[in-house]
Amino acid sequence: MGFMNERLSFASDYMEGAHPEILRRLAETNLEQTAGYGLDEYSEAAREKIRRACRAPRAEVHFLSGGTQVNRIVISSLLRPYEGVVAADTGHITVHEAGAIECGGHKVLALPHENGKLTAHAIEGVLRAYNEDANRDHTVYPGMIYISHPTEYGTLYTMNELEAISAICRTHRIPLFLDGARLAYALGCPANELTLAAITRLTDAFYIGGTKCGALFGEAVVFPKPDTVLHFFTIIKQNGALLAKGRVLGLQFDTLFTDGLYERGGAHAVAMADRIRAVLTAKDYRLAADAPTNQIFLVLDAEQLARLSEHVVMGFWEKRGEDGDRHAHRDQLGDARGGRGPADCAALKNPLASGQADGYNRHRKKRP
Numbered sequence: 001m002g003f004m005n006e007r008l009s010f011a012s013d014y015m016e017g018a019h020p021e022i023l024r025r026l027a028e029t030n031l032e033q034t035a036g037y038g039l040d041e042y043s044e045a046a047r048e049k050i051r052r053a054c055r056a057p058r059a060e061v062h063f064l065s066g067g068t069q070v071n072r073i074v075i076s077s078l079l080r081p082y083e084g085v086v087a088a089d090t091g092h093i094t095v096h097e098a099g100a101i102e103c104g105g106h107k108v109l110a111l112p113h114e115n116g117k118l119t120a121h122a123i124e125g126v127l128r129a130y131n132e133d134a135n136r137d138h139t140v141y142p143g144m145i146y147i148s149h150p151t152e153y154g155t156l157y158t159m160n161e162l163e164a165i166s167a168i169c170r171t172h173r174i175p176l177f178l179d180g181a182r183l184a185y186a187l188g189c190p191a192n193e194l195t196l197a198a199i200t201r202l203t204d205a206f207y208i209g210g211t212k213c214g215a216l217f218g219e220a221v222v223f224p225k226p227d228t229v230l231h232f233f234t235i236i237k238q239n240g241a242l243l244a245k246g247r248v249l250g251l252q253f254d255t256l257f258t259d260g261l262y263e264r265g266g267a268h269a270v271a272m273a274d275r276i277r278a279v280l281t282a283k284d285y286r287l288a289a290d291a292p293t294n295q296i297f298l299v300l301d302a303e304q305l306a307r308l309s310e311h312v313v314m315g316f317w318e319k320r321g322e323d324g325d326r327h328a329h330r331d332q333l334g335d336a337r338g339g340r341g342p343a344d345c346a347a348l349k350n351p352l353a354s355g356q357a358d359g360y361n362r363h364r365k366k367r368p
Helices: 020-028 041-054 067-078 120-132 159-172 183-187 196-202 232-238 247-256 261-282 302-309 330-336
Strands: 060-064 083-088 108-111 141-148 176-179 205-209 219-223 295-300 315-320 343-349
Touching (some): 020 247, 041 219, 041 247, 060 067, 067 176, 067 232, 108 120, 120 141, 120 159, 159 176, 159 196, 183 205, 196 205
Parallel strands (some): 083 141, 141 176
Antiparallel strands (some): 060 219, 205 219, 315 343
16 A cells, blocks of 8 residues: 555556556566667567557657656757747646756747647747847747647647648748657547547657556657658667667557557546546536546635545646636746635646556545
8 A cells, every 4th residue: 555545646647557468568578588779579569559550651769768858858859059949838848847958958938828738820920020030040049849739738739720830830841849748648538639640740759658648657759750850769878868678668658559558548547537527516616727638627715625635636736816817837836835815726637547448446445
C-alpha cells in the first residue's frame, strides 16, 4: 500500500506504474540479449507499428524518456540560434518546464490562449507583426509553432483548426510541432477529430506520449518526413538522452501499439472521467473548462476545496478573481496561494495507468 492510497489520487496521470501487459513483456524478455541504443528488434517493431498507425511508411521514429526532454531537444534541433518558438501562454513549454527551452538558447513567444489553444488568427498576427516591423532584424524571429493535443486544459483541436494552423506554417515555411504527451486521451475521446494519420499529414514533428499514457516512461518522437533534422540520433546522444538499454523504451511502445492498446487505454480513462464529471455536476460542482478528455477542472470556493481535499488528491491550477478571471497563472502560484480569493481552480486527472482496458481499476476502493 502506497502512502497516497489514503486518498484517491487524481493529481496527475503518471501517478501509477504501467499497464500490466507492459510489465509482463518486460519480465518475459528480461534475460534476452539485444542490441543497445534502440537498435534492437523490439524498438524496430515499435517503429513499424507506429508508421503503420500514422500511415507514413517513411516516417522517422525516435524514442526518448520524457516530455520536457523531447520538447527541448526537438525544438532546439529545428530552430536556428536567432529563432524562437510561438506557444500558448498556458503551454507546457511556457510555464511548466523550468525554462528548458530558454536554457537551450531559444525564447518562448507566448500568445494568449483560447481554452488552452492557439488560434490561426493569433499566429497569423504575430507573423505579420514581425514582417511589418522595420526593426525586425533586431528581434527574435518566430520560427516555429508549438501546440499540445490535448491542450493543458484538456481541450482538443478540431480538424479545421489544425488545418488552418498547418496552412499558415507552410505558407511561412516554419515547422509545426505538436506535443502529444497525453495523445492517448485525444485518440480515445469520442469528440476527437484528429487521427494519427491527420496529425502526421499536418505537422512537421510530433510525439506520442507514453509516460502519461500507460507506459513506465517514454515518448515516441515522429518526424513524418525523414531527415527533417539531420543526424537526430546523434543530437539525442549529445544531449545525454540516448538510453543504452533502448529496448526498454521500444518494447513498451511495441506493446502499446499492439491490438489497439494505446487508444483503448485512453478511451477507458476518458469514459471514467466522464462518469466523474457527471457525478460532480450532479452535486453542483462547477466545471471551469469544457474539457472532454481525462482532465477535469473545477472552480472551488475555500469550503469546497477543503472538503474535497479530505478525500481526493488533486492539482492546484490557478487563483481566480471576483469576476471569474484568472488571478494568477501557474508560474505565479507561489504568490497566489497565499492570497485570499473567492475561488480556486483545481485539476483532477484520471490516469489511463495500469490496465483499465482489462477492467483493472484500483480507484474503486471503498472508503471506510
